[in-house]
Amino acid sequence: MTGGREQMLDSIRRGLGRGPLGEAGKAAIAARLDDHRAGIIPARTRRDPAGLIELFIELAVGAAATVERLDGPRRIPIAVADYLAAHDLPRDLVMAPDPWLDRLLWAERPKLKLRPGRALATDATGIARAFAGVAETGTLAMVSSETSPSTISFVPDTHIVVLGASRIVVSCEEVFARLRREAGAAFMPRSLHLITGPSRTGDIEQRIVLGAHGPRRLHILLVDGTEA
Amino acid sequence: MQPTTKDFPENARRALGDVPLQAALGNIARGWQEKRTQAVAALPEFEALRTAAAAIKDHTIAHLDEYLERFESRVTEQGGTVHWCRSAEEARHTILAICHRLNARTVTKGKSMVAEEIGLNDFLGGHGIAPVETDLGEHIIQLRKEAPSHIIAPAVHLTQAQVAETFRAGHHGLPTNRRLDDARVLVDEARNVLRPRYFAAEVGITGANFLVAETGSAVIVTNEGNADLTQLLPKAHIVLAGIEKLVPTLEDAATILRVLARSATGQEMAAYTTFATGPRRARDVDGPEEFHVVLLDNGRSALLGTEFQDILRCIRCGACLNHCPVYTGIGGHAYGWVYTGPMGAVLTPALLGVAEAGHLPNASTFCGRCESVCPMRIPLPKMMRHWREREFAAHLAPHAIRRGLSWWAFFARRPALYRAAAGALARWLALMGGRLGYVRTLPLAGGWTAVRDMPAPSGRTFQQLWAMRAQPAAKKGSRP
Ligand code: SF4
Numbered sequence: 001m002t003g004g005r006e007q008m009l010d011s012i013r014r015g016l017g018r019g020p021l022g023e024a025g026k027a028a029i030a031a032r033l034d035d036h037r038a039g040i041i042p043a044r045t046r047r048d049p050a051g052l053i054e055l056f057i058e059l060a061v062g063a064a065a066t067v068e069r070l071d072g073p074r075r076i077p078i079a080v081a082d083y084l085a086a087h088d089l090p091r092d093l094v095m096a097p098d099p100w101l102d103r104l105l106w107a108e109r110p111k112l113k114l115r116p117g118r119a120l121a122t123d124a125t126g127i128a129r130a131f132a133g134v135a136e137t138g139t140l141a142m143v144s145s146e147t148s149p150s151t152i153s154f155v156p157d158t159h160i161v162v163l164g165a166s167r168i169v170v171s172c173e174e175v176f177a178r179l180r181r182e183a184g185a186a187f188m189p190r191s192l193h194l195i196t197g198p199s200r201t202g203d204i205e206q207r208i209v210l211g212a213h214g215p216r217r218l219h220i221l222l223v224d225g226t227e228a
Numbered sequence: 229m230q231p232t233t234k235d236f237p238e239n240a241r242r243a244l245g246d247v248p249l250q251a252a253l254g255n256i257a258r259g260w261q262e263k264r265t266q267a268v269a270a271l272p273e274f275e276a277l278r279t280a281a282a283a284i285k286d287h288t289i290a291h292l293d294e295y296l297e298r299f300e301s302r303v304t305e306q307g308g309t310v311h312w313c314r315s316a317e318e319a320r321h322t323i324l325a326i327c328h329r330l331n332a333r334t335v336t337k338g339k340s341m342v343a344e345e346i347g348l349n350d351f352l353g354g355h356g357i358a359p360v361e362t363d364l365g366e367h368i369i370q371l372r373k374e375a376p377s378h379i380i381a382p383a384v385h386l387t388q389a390q391v392a393e394t395f396r397a398g399h400h401g402l403p404t405n406r407r408l409d410d411a412r413v414l415v416d417e418a419r420n421v422l423r424p425r426y427f428a429a430e431v432g433i434t435g436a437n438f439l440v441a442e443t444g445s446a447v448i449v450t451n452e453g454n455a456d457l458t459q460l461l462p463k464a465h466i467v468l469a470g471i472e473k474l475v476p477t478l479e480d481a482a483t484i485l486r487v488l489a490r491s492a493t494g495q496e497m498a499a500y501t502t503f504a505t506g507p508r509r510a511r512d513v514d515g516p517e518e519f520h521v522v523l524l525d526n527g528r529s530a531l532l533g534t535e536f537q538d539i540l541r542c543i544r545c546g547a548c549l550n551h552c553p554v555y556t557g558i559g560g561h562a563y564g565w566v567y568t569g570p571m572g573a574v575l576t577p578a579l580l581g582v583a584e585a586g587h588l589p590n591a592s593t594f595c596g597r598c599e600s601v602c603p604m605r606i607p608l609p610k611m612m613r614h615w616r617e618r619e620f621a622a623h624l625a626p627h628a629i630r631r632g633l634s635w636w637a638f639f640a641r642r643p644a645l646y647r648a649a650a651g652a653l654a655r656w657l658a659l660m661g662g663r664l665g666y667v668r669t670l671p672l673a674g675g676w677t678a679v680r681d682m683p684a685p686s687g688r689t690f691q692q693l694w695a696m697r698a699q700p701a702a703k704k705g706s707r708p
Contacts, residue, residue: 005312008471008525012293015532021294029294032287032476033442039280039483040273059496097513118514121427137497146511154456172485176478186306188443190508190515191460194501199453202493203365203381204411205252205388206259212364212415213422214453214500 036180038173045136045170052135056168057222059138063197064210065218069165072225073104079221080127080160081109087217089158094119096128098147100228101162119155126152127160129228132175133168133220137196140220141175144191153193159215164228230347231580232564236587239562248387249559256384260550263494264601271490281484282605285541288441288474289532295441295474296523302444306506308519316346319524323348323433323466326520327357330463332430338448338455339363340435341379341544342468342524344566345579348433359433360425362454364418371398377560378568380492380546385559388414422454432458432516436469437543438484439521442477445505446521449488449498456502464518465504471523472540478503484543487603491545527579535614539574541604548598548608554591563588570598570608577615582622589615 013019021029047055057067068079084091095101097116106114119126131143140161144150153159169175172194179187199214210216232239243249268274288295300310313319327335335352337343337359349359349370361370365383369376371394376382383391392408399421408414434455438447446467448455459465475481481503489495508515531537549555549569560568565585567575573588589612598608 004314004318008312008314008523008529009293009296011314011525011529012296012471012532015529015534015537016290016292017533021291025291026294029291029298029476033298036477036479038479040277040486042271042273042486063497063499121423139497139501144512144515145509146513149512149514150456150460151514154453154460172482173479176482188306188445188503188505190505190512191456192445192503192505193456194497194503195499196495196497196501197499199451200499201364201415201452202259203363203368203383204391204414206255206381206384207411209411209415211419212452212454213362213419213426213457 036173036177038171041171041173042136047135049168052170053165053168053222056133056135056138059135060133060140060197060220061138063138064200065138065197065220067220067222069222070224073162073223073228076104076162076221076223077106077109077112081112083160083219084112084125084158087158090124092123093125093127093160094123094152094156095126096148096152098129101127101129118149119151121155123156125158125160126156127162128152130161130163130167130220132178133163133222134170134172134175134194135168136171139172139194139196141172142191142193142195143179144189144193150191150193153195154214157211157215158217158219159198160219160221162221162223162228164226165222165224166227231576231584233576233580233585233588234564236562236564236591239564240558240591243558243562246559248390249385252385252387253556253559256550256556260492260494260546264491264547264550265494267490267494267496270496271486274487274490277483277486278603278605281487281543281603282541284475284480284483285472285604288476288480289472289537289540292471292474292532295476296471298441299439299444299474299521302441303506303519303521304444306444306519308444308506308521311520311522312525313522314525316524316526319346319468319522319526320348320351322522323468324352324355324357326464326466326518327352327355327431330430330518332357334358334360334425334429335431335433336360336362336426336429336458336462337366337432338434338450338458339366339380339382340433340468341376341566342435342470343433344376345526346468346524348468360422360429362422362426362452362458363450364415364452364454367418367422368394371395375561376566378546378549379544379566379571385561426457426461429458429462431464431466432460432462433466433468434459436467436473436521437488438475438481439467439469439473440476440478440481440503441474443503443505445478445503447481447485448502448504449485449500450502451493451495451499453500456500459502459504460515462516464520465507465516466520466522467504468522468524471525471528472542484603488543488545491547491601491603531578536574536578536611538606539571539578539611541606542571542575543604544571545603547601547603548606551597551601553593553595553597563591570612571606574606574608574611574615577618582615582619586615586619586622589613589619 092113095114130140132141198218199212201212311322352359368383377385436446437449489498507519552569555569577585
């Protein structure tokens with residue numbers, strides 16, 4: 001629909017009272033698009049790294065997620081098994097096809113049944129690794145890729161997320177900066193999900209009910225002693 | 229949807245007498261107003277963020293052509309397609325063509341006011357494609373064949389008991405005597421009914437809260453996660469968005485996100501903020517294979533350069549509805565179309581024409597609360613006044629109002645005569661009020677005094693009182 005395109009642009013320019021931008025105008029927009037300085041970042045985030053981790057935990061819990069702090073990745077399989085047992089949940093999990101997760105000592109908890117891949121309608125629990133955690137709001141940043149399918153964040157009833165404590169950043173602006181740095185030119189994944197607590201709705205008389213369409217439970221394993 | 233904006237006065241009268249509606253509306257004041265107040269109080273930077281957010285949108289709108297082209301090339305580079313649609317009809321046909329090419333039988337939909345604006349559901353239904361609304365509120369009103377009554381909470385006009393009745397009648401194949409007396413049970417039932425639909429749909433349609441020119445991303449904010457299942461599971465994801473949704477960079481989106489959820493529901497951040505960029509990558513194991521963005525004009529570009537341009541900053545947070553005494557008194561359906569409350573009173577005449585929607589800008593007490601809570605600092609009352617002027621100029625105002633206002637205009641242009649006539653009128657009203665101080669009936673204004681008394685004036689005009697008040701101060705020769 002090329003005709004429509006030109007007509008829409010013409011109509012916009014007519015409203016703005018000018019023709020297409022000239023070289024200088026285009027250059028100014030290009031510069032604006034390359035300017036990645038953060039805007040106003042709330043002062044509540046002015047803390048040292050330990051303080052940011054505390055803030056992240058406080059706000060994630062405030063958004064109805066649960067957080068368990070582990071002193072190393074070695075403890076992850078035990079923590080997963082204990083969490084499922086404590087909530088009376090089945091021992092089957094869909095796991096992101098992520099070599100880092102795969103290397104964990106799952107054999108120490110042989111009752112856990114792990115299926116790597118994307119989440120299917122039958123998967124009750126999913127586990128994946130977060131790209132970052134945002135202290136400002138207690139938010140997880142999940143980045144889609146072949147090692148981190150998006151469906152794991154939305155299809156299962158229970159979502160378990162592994163987050164390295166060193167990956168907690170101040171704001172989502174820092175998540176964007178980290179993506180630009182680590183993923184290069186085409187840095188945006190198909191999906192970047194900023195997740196703050198489990199799914200919820202207030203559509204019936206404004207009463208908040210968790211687990212509307214996405215997970216009913218969001219459990220964050222916050223792991224020290226790892227760069228992951 | 230078919231607009232019934234012309235019937236606004238009648239709709240409003242009916243709404244005021246609707247008992248369940250009034251009960252449901254009571255929740256708004258108790259809920260969202262308070263939550264917003266708390267969220268704003270907890271963020272000292274809120275006012276500065278409002279100013280920054282409004283400036284970002286103003287800049288984008290002033291260069292909208294350039295940003296749209298940039299956005300398009302980023303989407304195309306990543307394997308997506310942008311469709312430019314001037315009208316609702318073009319957008320409907322563009323979406324239908326995609327659905328036909330994919331042999332779609334059902335499409336899932338995330339809540340989209342633009343889809344309501346273009347009447348997408350009826351259109352798809354008429355072409356043999358079943359649209360499935362997935363947002364809980366939209367699901368409820370789809371079963372009831374109703375229009376949304378609020379831009380972020382489409383079923384806010386219903387009580388829990390009404391939702392239960394709706395599910396009992398509309399969810400088939402379940403025991404008819406099942407227990408439905410709890411919000412948890414209702415949410416679970418909707419979840420179970422909709423789950424298989426997500427997996428069956430060939431196409432998923434969502435709106436967008438922002439389109440990011442820098443990256444070609446569509447940003448979608450929800451609390452339920454329905455828009456994510458809608459876009460991730462089907463073969464194609466179609467984003468339907470007005471051209472005003474553009475922002476330059478990811479950082480700009482982040483700034484506006486800080487005021488969006490706080491203004492809408494009083495949350496610091498909604499549960500899910502998703503940046504969708506193109507179709508799934510070559511090695512991804514999930515995500516849609518096709519990514520389409522339908523850019524809709526439908527009257528928006530015609531607002532540029534007019535006194536209504538500022539409404540294009542609107543991020544559809546709903547705060548102006550939640551704080552409006554008219555909206556919280558009559559609900560959204562009385563407005564007769566998709567966009568309701570103060571933002572609807574400004575936008576609807578722009579999109580449907582003042583002949584169709586000329587009543588809406590009158591649905592205001594000019595209390596100014598909408599503007600004071602609008603995160604994008606949109607001067608809503610001023611724009612409603614502009615519409616009233618236009619309506620008046622277009623000779624569309626009811627005859628009696630026109631006559632009254634032309635009398636007033638006649639006197640207002642002749643100050644001496646105005647003072648004399650107003651003085652006479654004030655003395656006459658004071659006499660009528662007598663010792664009671666109230667005027668029980670007023671000639672020519674029987675409709676107004678039928679339900680209220682008018683406080684009788686003191687017998688002097690405002691101008692006379694002002695002159696008396698000003699004299700002593702003038703004598704002292706200085707201001708306090
Ligand atoms: S006009 Fe302002 S307050 Fe109303 S919906 Fe739009 S952004 Fe929100």
